[in-house]
Amino acid sequence: MAGAVECDVLVVGAGPTGVTLGLLLARQGVRTWVIDKEAEIYPLPRAAHIDHETMRTFQSLGVADAIAATCRTSPRYDFLNGAGNVLMRFEGLDRIGPGGWPVGNMIHQPSVEAILRDSGQRQANLELRTSWRFVAYEEGEGGVTVKVETPAGELSLRARYLVGADGARSPVRQAAGIELHDLQFDEQWLVIDTIVQDYDRLPKVNLQICDPDRPTTCVLMGSGRHRWEFMLKPDESAEQMMDDGVISNLLRPWNVEGAVSLERKVVYRFNAKLAQVWRKGHVLLAGDAAHLTPPFAGQGLCAGVRDAANLAWKLGAVIQGGSSERLLDDYQSERAPHARALIELAMMMGRTVCIADPEAAKARDDQMLAARAAGAPSGDLPAPTIGDGSLHKGSTGVGTYFPQPSAGSSRLDDVLGPGAWLISRRGSSNQRGGGFGSWLMGRTRNAVAPECGLTERSLDDPHLSAFKQALDHWLSAHDAEGVLVLPDRYVFGTGDPGALREAWIRKLS
Numbered sequence: 006m007a008g009a010v011e012c013d014v015l016v017v018g019a020g021p022t023g024v025t026l027g028l029l030l031a032r033q034g035v036r037t038w039v040i041d042k043e044a045e046i047y048p049l050p051r052a053a054h055i056d057h058e059t060m061r062t063f064q065s066l067g068v069a070d071a072i073a074a075t076c077r078t079s080p081r082y083d084f085l086n087g088a089g090n091v092l093m094r095f096e097g098l099d100r101i102g103p104g105g106w107p108v109g110n111m112i113h114q115p116s117v118e119a120i121l122r123d124s125g126q127r128q129a130n131l132e133l134r135t136s137w138r139f140v141a142y143e144e145g146e147g148g149v150t151v152k153v154e155t156p157a158g159e160l161s162l163r164a165r166y167l168v169g170a171d172g173a174r175s176p177v178r179q180a181a182g183i184e185l186h187d188l189q190f191d192e193q194w195l196v197i198d199t200i201v202q203d204y205d206r207l208p209k210v211n212l213q214i215c216d217p218d219r220p221t222t223c224v225l226m227g228s229g230r231h232r233w234e235f236m237l238k239p240d241e242s243a244e245q246m247m248d249d250g251v252i253s254n255l256l257r258p259w260n261v262e263g264a265v266s267l268e269r270k271v272v273y274r275f276n277a278k279l280a281q282v283w284r285k286g287h288v289l290l291a292g293d294a295a296h297l298t299p300p301f302a303g304q305g306l307c308a309g310v311r312d313a314a315n316l317a318w319k320l321g322a323v324i325q326g327g328s329s330e331r332l333l334d335d336y337q338s339e340r341a342p343h344a345r346a347l348i349e350l351a352m353m354m355g356r357t358v359c360i361a362d363p364e365a366a367k368a369r370d371d372q373m374l375a376a377r378a379a380g381a382p383s384g385d386l387p388a389p390t391i392g393d394g395s396l397h398k399g400s401t402g403v404g405t406y407f408p409q410p411s412a413g414s415s416r417l418d419d420v421l422g423p424g425a426w427l428i429s430r431r432g433s434s435n436q437r438g439g440g441f442g443s444w445l446m447g448r449t450r451n452a453v454a455p456e457c458g459l460t461e462r463s464l465d466d467p468h469l470s471a472f473k474q475a476l477d478h479w480l481s482a483h484d485a486e487g488v489l490v491l492p493d494r495y496v497f498g499t500g501d502p503g504a505l506r507e508a509w510i511r512k513l514s
Contacts, residue, residue: 011162011164012037012163012164012165013036013164013165014027014030014164014165014166014320015038015040015149015151015166015167016037016039017041017168017177018040018041018169019039019041019135020172020292021052021118021292021309022293022306022309022312023039023041023171023313024118024121024122024133025062025063025066025310026291026312026313026316027128027131027133028121028125029066029314029321030317031128031130032128035130035321036130037131037132038134038164039131039134040134040135040153041134041135042139043135044135044136047114047115047118049198049269050115050268051114052306053224053225053226053232053303054112054303054304054306055110055112055307056104056108056304057101057102057104057108057110058104058307058310059110059311060107060110061105061106061409062311062314062493063121064105064106064416065418068120068124071120072110072117072120073110075116075120075228076111077226078098079109079210079224080099080209080210081095081096081211082094082095082210082211082213083213084354084357085215086216086370087216087218087366091377092357092369092373092374092377093373093383094383095384095386096384096385103406103408103409105416105418108386109211110227111224111225111226112227112228113227113228113229113230116228136155137154137155137160140152141180142177144288147165148163148165148166149164149167149286149287151163151164151167164287165287165324166288167287167288168288168291169289169294170290170292170309171294172293173293173297175293177288181290183280183281184280184281185297186279186280186281187277187278188278188348188349190275190276190352190356191275191276192237192275192359193243193272193275194222194234194236194237194272194275195237195246195255195272196232196269196271196272197233197234197252197270198230198232198267198268199233199261199265200265200266201229201231201264202263202265202266207264210225211225214358215357215358215369216366217363217365219238219255220235220236220358220360220361221235233256234300235255236358236359236361237272238361243272246272249267252270275300275355277299278297279296279345280294280296282337283295283336283341284337289333289336291312292308292309292312292313295341296341296345296348298344299351299354301354302347302350302354302386304350311493312340314493314494315336315493316336317492317493318424318425318493319332319335322513328513328514329514335395338392338394339392339394339396339404340391342389343389343390343391346389347389350387388405388406390403390404390405391495396498397497397498397499397500397508398498400485400500401485401499402483402488403496403498403499405496406494406495407479407488410472410475410476412471412472417472418494420469420472421460424460424492425489425490425509426460426490427459427462427487427489427490427506428462428469428476428480429461429462429464429486429487429502430463430477430487431464431486432461432463432502459489461502461506483499485499486502487499487500487501488505489505489506
């Protein structure tokens with residue numbers, strides 16, 4: 006075995022979650038390696054949707070505009086019964102969401118991954134290696150030793166932390182002996198991805214067809230694609246449904262012959278599962294390795310990027326800032342409740358769609374149509390809070406997502422930069438990295454990582470003049486003199502700015 010390579014964090018899996026995590030870590034000065042067993046990006050679509058939060062994270066990496074150029078938007082998401090009546094509707098998916106980007110962005114995953122990897126190739130402190138397969142690891146004092154197979158032979162890597170972002174079957178999770186909790190959702194669906202020749206003949210909105218004879222999904226995608234999904238019946242096999250003649254018959258009612266050409270056909274099992282443990286010693290899980298969600302809410306990839314945003318600043322604080330490893334325990338306590346809430350939302354949507362019994366479907370239709378006739382509102386997808394972890398409990402707005410207002414082409418994050426923010430109504434503390442940054446420099450020889458510092462601004466700061474009204478409105482709505490916003494843009498707490506500063510220092514110390 007060749008001599009060991011050393012890094013701070015080794016990420017297994019170079020999908021969107023793994024590369025996003027690698028980029029976020031490297032930008033803090035954390036020496037990061039991201040490896041993947043495949044030689045190239047998987048060339049066919051998988052995830053179809055990212056939300057405004059995910060785009061905001063990509064904004065922090067400088068790739069959001071390039072990714073947005075590959076996306077399409079749908080104004081709404083309709084659940085229809087077999088007769089075409091609207092059972093449930095989510096509107097405004099094309100408007101700007103709290104994260105400062107469109108609520109819903111339909112993607113072509115290989116295009117997104119290519120943009121992320123291109124950025125990774127140019128990022129200092131980040132090494133990206135493909136055709137490198139994780140084999141095993143050993144836990145040791147202060148880190149792990151990981152065995153990998155490479156084109157040049159077997160290699161040993163030493164890292165302070167190992168992150169499994171290696172998908173639903175996660176060899177890292179299996180090596181760590183971490184079990185999955187099954188939330189009891191298991192349906193087989195045929196997924197058909199097509200390349201579009203004529204957009205005018207395709208639906209302009211995302212659709213769920215709740216027809217008991219054949220529950221069906223029809224959604225836009227990015228980079229000139231469109232997707233259909235068809236639920237398998239109990240007597241149908243995956244091999245049977247992959248037949249081109251069967252696929253042609255399924256698409257015939259949509260009248261798209263000549264408007265699209267087949268790119269991919271595959272049968273998936275839609276599952277709902279959560280890893281029971283997200284951290285075991287120096288090993289952590291992220292993305293599909295930590296949780297599996299049915300696709301009906303479009304939150305699978307989004308959840309993985311949220312994991313990356315939450316975990317990256319915590320690892321940065323421990324590695325670069327000298328914080329206690331106990332901070333990493335907050336990763337699961339904050340992220341798992343949020344992930345579970347969206348999994349349960351997707352399961353609710355899926356169970357609405359997947360009813361195959363005609364009588365049960367009629368009862369569902371009658372109930373949902375009556376609710377709409379009585380004025381049941383259409384609206385946004387729910388926005389869960391993160392778990393309390395070690396947040397500043399008891400304050401208003403704690404754990405909620407903090408919005409990013411914009412003014413013309415300027416967005417708040419671009420003005421305030423990375424790391425945590427303390428925004429207050431009044432005061433003169435306008436120094437970059439004030440408070441905590443000074444304290445931290447007295448504790449460690451490392452340079453203060455941006456994600457570990459604290460940017461303090463008051464509403465009278467000229468840098469915030471374009472956003473003052475929106476920020477003042479948020480503070481007034483929460484009856485707060487100040488808000489401390491975490492680096493992943495969730496609210497640590499609200500209240501007296503001095504008390505928030507001290508609570509933040511205690512959290513990281």
